[in-house]
Amino acid sequence: MAGAFAIGIVGEFVFATRAVIPWVGGAGAGIALFVFVQWWDRTQIVTLAPLGRIVAIVLILGCAGGARHARHQTPSPHALKPAAEASTEATTLQGEVADAPERTDDATRFVLKADTLYGAQDTAAVDGRAHVTLRASPWAEDVGPFPDVRQGDIVRLRGILRLPPELRNPGGFDYRAYLARRGICCTMYVGEPERVNVQRNRRGTLESLLVGAREYIRLQIDRYVPSAEAQGVLRALLLGDRSRVTDAQRERFAKTGLMHLLAVSGLHVFLVGMVLYALLRPFLIRFGMQWRTVEIARAVLTILVLGGYMFLTGGRPSVVRAVIMATLFIGGIVFQRSAHPLNTLGVAALILLAVRPPALFDVGFQLSMSAVAGIVTLNPRLLDAIPERYRASEAVDWLVSTGTVSAAAILGTAPVLLFHFGWVSAAGLLLNIVGIPCTGLALSAAILMAITGGMWSLAGASFGSAADVFVQGLLAASRYGVEWLSWAGIRMATPDAWGLGALVAALIALAQWPRPHLRWRWVVAAFLFATLSAWEGAIGRDSGPALNAVFFDVGQGGATLLTTPEEHHVLVDAGPRSPSGSAAEFVILPYLERWGIQELDAIIVTHPDEDHLGGVPALLREISVDRVLDNGRSASSELYEEFGRLIEQSETSRKTVQRGDTLLTGSSVRIQILAPPRGESAQTKTKNNASVVLRASYGEVDLLLPGDIEAGAEKNLVRTYGKQLGSEIVKVPHHGSSTSSTPGFVQAVSDSSEGVHAVISVGQGDRYGMPHETVVSRWERHGMTVHSTAEDGAVWMRTDGQEVWQVHWK
Template sequence: MKLPVLWIVSALAAGILLAGPGPAMPSMRPMVWLALAVAALLVSLVFLLRRSTPMAWVLGLLSWVFLGALAARLEQVAIPLNHVSVLLGAGRLDTSEALRYRGRLREDPIQIPGGLRCDVDLEEVEVGGAPIDVSGGLRLNYFRSETAATEQEPELLPILRAGDRVEALLRARAPRNYGNPGAFDTRTYLARQNIHLTGSLRSAALLTKVGEPPPSLAHRVARVRGRLLAQMDALFAAAPDRAAVLRAMLLGDRTFIDHQRALAFQKSAAYHVLVIAGLHVGALTGFVLWAGKRLRLSLIARTAVTLMALAAYVAVVEDRPPILRAALMATTLLCGWLFYRKIELLNTLALAALVLLAARPSALADPSFLLSFLTIGTIGALAVPWIDRSSAPYLHALEHLADGTRDAGHPPRPMPFRLDARAAPQWPAPRLPARLAARASSFVILPCRGALRLWEVFLLSATIQLGMLPLLAYYFHRVSLTGPLANIPAVALTGLIVPLGFVTLGASLLWAPLGSALARPLGALVGALVASVEWFSRWHWGSYRIPGPPWMLLFAFLIVVILMAVAARASRKGWQLVLAAPLGLLALGIAVYPFAPDLARGKLEVTVLDVGQGDAILTAFPDGTTMLVDAGGVPGMRGVQRVGGARASFDIGEEVVSPYLWHRGLKRLDVVAVTHAHQDHLGGVYAVLENFRVRELWVGRDVSRPAYRAVLEAAQARGVRVVHHIRGEQFSWDGASGRVLWPDSSAETDSAKNNDSLVLRLEHGRVALLLPGDIEAPVERTLAARGDTLAAEFLKVAHHGSKTSTSAEWLVRVGPRLAVISASENNPFGQPHADVLERLRSAGVRVLRTDRDGAVTALSDGQTLRIHSFVESRQ
């Protein structure tokens, strides 16, 4: 068997999927899986002694399946009883109140835009004046106040280093996932980083240093990382944008990469150069080996120095799956090289996966893990065989070109090329000066070798893009057509930036002038990288967003890729040609998503999304026409979250609304309606315009506010028709109709007001639904006094349940059976207000809340109204 470890890790992964994570087999305890694994192994040995090798292999692999299940179950039951997640589940911690947490800093405080971030390994928490031993991780953020004296406030923060024992008084909560189908699992993502509570300090005085115990080795390494980050910022103080790129490429800190730059890397499929992985490890390994050879170190010494450099690199950038995978593979290859053994790339990859999955089985569900291994797996399974049979023989034919005695050692196919390359210099040589004539063969060899290497880089890039296509489409909803070309300069420049970056950092620590001198060419290389990436990102239709493909399509694609890999490794050209057609069709299906959206045809749907303290409502009409009413946002944010460069700390439109729409299979929206120009309704609209093909943008009263004008300009730039709607206008799609009840004028005002909201009443048969935006009691009274038809079975409660809206008189006129309130959990505005909840209860209205029930969907066939929530559907 040529790839034994690949079979073993596949069996281990199957066992992990069989037993967890999840409640698939809750009754199977770890000892049961261990007994099954031992039994399978013993039976396998019996067959092996009887020389029945195939059955021995099958049972041996089955034992690995059971071992994978055992590892998964052990990881699930290994959570200590004093872990914060256990205490929260048992109700022993009241996170609605500020508590005093104590623990040790995991690393130096990290600079983030506008403040600092600290990760604390918890030791105890004070509850009711009594300390409780606790384990787990706390991430606390401190944002400097805009109104405070910026020169004085940082002095209140204690000087902290990794390993210091600190005490923080704050209200910390478990990370919350947005309650929408397709939402990103923030809680699991942070748990993989050993973060189980998050919170923000109201004042720097609430964080104190209570001790400086001796730092552990991990803390010392974290301090080195903090020092390197600070040194990077100092070297490029005049060019913080380049410092941000280098922080990401060298040390894995992407905090200061602004949105526009990150988007350019994503569009050109070059974002991987900002994520430390195999490319970076390969560049560093190659440089250290090259330097060792130049210094005439022995093979053993070069290998030892390289392994030490790799160990230091992994320690400094932390234990992320891509870097660990790359380091383990590099270590295996180096050890094989030391013993003059050629190592099979796929076996090396499988060995790295085996080690990582055995240590942390839950990594199998980590997109970073999957993408990292898929990338190298594609190279080993497809790119390497294709290169071996395309350019490699011709590159080999260029070696020792003048030595005719070596011709017999070359296969027939590249021999004409070798003979032509040998004969080509004979014509120009007599016509060149003596110095150049002696090097005439170089004028042939170097261009040929360069062209063949360029072909290899392109083939590698194209193969990687093909292999990553399904997961990039599924997890990140992006297809990049420029990736194979954009990655040629990106990969080449990264190979120079990584080693030069570490040399520069090291030199600056030893002698500042030398570091400053090396920083100039390093900055130029980073500038070239950014320029090339941004140039490719500007190609029209070079990149676009799509819904994630169905699992069956992904599975079919994987099967065909495996068959193609088998054919490529076996040199079955005919089979490769046969498989190329289905592979191309499946890739096309993933890239264009030709499937219909997941909509209830013939019915009117209104889904109020969970977007925190904001509004976003998807409306689907019986004929499939779609309308998004608002797109959420962060209350109090100034300006549009994604206009003008730097990205807001969190973009609701990109991170919450768009994933839900992609989950529904939507690529286009017929209408996006903005009720009014407050940020909690408007903030996510820019991302929606950017990610989807929108036909019309509906607005009510015009506002001179810059954020609102920027959204209108973005819509017009994308060919979206901007339509102003005022009271009395109507619309209809396939039997479902709508009427605009407010505002009564579209005249421009200086500022956005709740009472300028676009109010829509939808009707399908006997069922009506009312979407009043954020109107308050004065507009409610005006609408009631004008005699408009307001009756509706479904009411989206105005202004997130504020006490200034949803008066008793309004509820009498509307007469809803169901009301939905869109508000964030424990929001600082106290919404929904207790008075509003009481008025709704007194009116006999069933109330659902997005902070508790998640997304709420109302579905009507014109006769009845059915309601379900995201939380309810998961129970």
């Protein structure tokens, strides 16, 4: 049933009809088919009525899913999104704080359910949700604290209203799609406290209790838990608030397969609710209650506690799923009815999708469902494969059971992880044996701390210290896991549909192992998919060795990664840096991590401007860099001083390059330095004209990267090299500025052949008048195919040494 409903959601997503009536018509046809099949079954001795009923039910539920998704996606006549699209300056917005704000040392974030938009001339009613960030501008001085904002408050804000950024780079994060799946259409940034006006609150009794409970738990955590890092983890475990968990900690948990321990999920629901359910029985029996009364009482109490915990943690899909399954399980005990775990999982999925259909495309929803499905279907097969003699004692049996459950969860989530992240860690198979007990004990101690801390300080301090110790054990498991086991796993940087199909079929075959007739069908299917995957990788122009050039979208700046057929990696420039972070952190490092690149053979800094040098310090801190090459020019900036200091502290070598130098990167690709010329000339006195210009050659294809050179340096290159500048791929100088791309230079570069690609690395919004229309038309008149990172996001070009083509990575 849940599968059919999900198919309908996918159908509406693909066809994007935004119309409910066709789906309702399809459901009506399904009902008519069901009625007909029922009548047919009564009039015939031998019929296909069972099959007909299944088809009718699938059709009804599929159309119901499509109709629900179409209704959910239908925009409101007062939608907030058009206002965000049209907004060019500060906007005043009023609404209700819809969730528990997440507070860090420098920012407060929450979702605003907007109802009123204040314009310069009038006021309009709006309907939409915005993700709001209250944070002082990094350039502001002496900014006071922002007002304390709580869930249910009615606030009036004045700030920058924008659409969330889309996916702009391979390996990046599609923030717009992520928020859209949560019903959030736009973002708002407020940089000054006086622009936040808390008017009143609209909290009911339940919401007031939740707000008070969250504040109380935060107070107890801060009061009794000694270390700041343990406080952050316990906030995540008890409240679902991961704002105090550092990026480094999240990365370690993700790399070691322990991320599920930070996300409130079935494990936490089991510890909070099911342990309570088990303990309530002997407690209630002491009051002389009958069996039926005891079962009903403990069922009601446990479900109430689980419901409260669900609301306390923000109602995340994994928690809702676990609470629904626990409720169905407890209800089965009370009414003495048993249900297969997959059926309860299906009911939970059906309820979640009926409430919020886009959850189907949410990674968290997919991981939650696939993990439970893996445990239910695969864990029994893994346990059956282990001889009884290895499970003689309770301790050994617990270790074996923990290991098989972890393995089943890892296998169940592997297709989802490979598709979305390109990596599935096997380290969790061992680390969960330590991580799960530490998480359970830490959560249990924290719950006892919260219960006793307000009444008995000694007990609160004791339980808080114990929780801290267990959290430190969990953090140590992730830390040592990264050091020792980060290599253990499977990588699939680019999703392979046939390969994933083979993996899914193999897992189904394992789950169906006791049923030979089904087992071998899925084994054959897995073999077939694996064969198709192998053939797809062996034929076609993407199958052979190639030179890849990825022109990252780093905003107003430049960063290009060259990857040779021998897997050598050369980064030319690293984009800009701002107070909120650098392009290396948000763009380059995620790409390197997705593709498993742990070392750069070289970083070439064309010139020391901030929009080209800004990301280099972050790269020097995070990954191994063999050498750094630049033009030898210095700059009077803190960034340049930090750059030089980090090179001295690391084992990275540094060299100045000039015209005539050659960079060896394997046997197939040759990188020549064309500029700056040796010795200072009139053309290289300006910092842009002193840029390093390089040409990478692979087979019959040349790639030209000229930095930010302008007219003077271009004329020097044309005079020196003439038609030798001809290239099949060229990065347009100086972001398409009118001071570059002179007619003579464009003519010399485009003389090589037809089908030449020109890439402009430039920020969105045309803030600096780049790229200039005249420059773009000049390149196009010479037969160039012009690509712009402002319009297309990152541009990925690939060549086999003869042909050049664009890789469509989205």
